Amino acid sequence: MYGKGLKTLSIATVAMLAVSLSLVFFYAPLDGDQGFIQKIFYIHVPLAIVALVGFIVGGVFAIAHLRTDDRKWDAYSYVCIHISVIFGVAVLITGAIWAKASWGHWWVWDEPTLVSFLIVFLLYATYYPFRYAVEDRDRQARYASVFAVTAGAFVPLNFMAVRMAQSLVHPRTFATAEGGMPGEMMLTFLCSLVAMGLLWTTLVKFELTAKSASGQVKRLRRALDAPPSGGSSRIAPEVS
């Protein structure tokens, strides 16, 4: 039941990625300052935005889980955070490449956004050991939700604190004195953002489908092995 619409969504994602990549390479003007390497901006920044939004969305699903006690929302929250952590790895790698190319170092501590992202990533990386250290299923789901809510509240606070710790201010891409980037760049950027958002949604949907399918298989197998009891017909995907 989670597989519904997956094909359409996948096709739309691939199409959108193709469109945005062709815009990046053939339509958007070369940056006067950084040249070709600036193109990584269209991958790096949308990835980061989508990952952060994904973390927040995971927190919102966690609130839904705590309020309704429905395990479905916990699975949603888990998958959102999982895909966002994977995106986070990509963000850190593309960020390091960009930093090496434009500032000459793989890692730059003066860039508040990069540092904030690293801290947020480190926190969410502890989600897995935290979650799987709790054995009882219901308690595991509840604790994971509490973690997701707490970490969701942490994200904006952390960005603020790191930004304030910086005396040196890097150019903010959207708020330069000249009034931001030119229209073509903005259009390309927005297309990339939509493409990355679609990619994230598709991956989340894929994982939910896979989890729900493997949960169903597990239940069916158990039903075959075990004598008939009050078989539950829950369709919530299992996190394991």
Next chain:
Amino acid sequence: MTPSRTAFAAILTKDLRSELRTLQSLPAMALFSVTTFVIFRFGLDRTSLSGSLAAGVLWATLLFAAVLGINRLFVAEREEGGFDAIRLAPVDRSVLFAAKVAALLVYLAALELVAVPIFALFFLQDAAGLGPLVAVLLLADLGLAATGTLISSMAVNSRARDLLVPLVLLPLAVPLMIAATGATERLLALGGPSYHRFGTWLMVLGLYDLIFGLVGYAVFDFLLED
């Protein structure tokens, strides 16, 4: 007194009394911090510290010493059935959170009462910055107590109890440490304390306390359900 206030006072006195009688956490925390100062003395190869180096040494030590106490905060509750007792008691469960935050706050204050003067004795040239430092210590302790209680109450019910608290708490404490060291750095600067951006950092600390106090209070109910 309302029932929750009675329960709050009862849990807090119980905690403090049992700590006073068993001395399980506090002496270890104090001893740990003094030893860590000695290690920093040789690790940095400095006999006196000031500015950002002093702030970093002080806060890193206090944070790690706090982790020791946070690790043990709910151990008695789990082993002696305190969680079941609070579940049976006709009081709001958030009372346990508030009482544990208060107890941890007392532990941290006691730790700092020992560790900060020793730090000043070991490393500082002049102690003029220690007065305003009290405000930073109090606000940072409150935030650390809120997040620490929240994480500790979950970690104690897991397999990897001693591992989870440092693992999850350290990244969570980063904004707190940024603000605390930011304020302390100027207070311990060479040539007397300066109050540049002092108020801003205190506000960040207060915001952290507020957010995680509220989050902890809101979600703690769910942690006791079973």
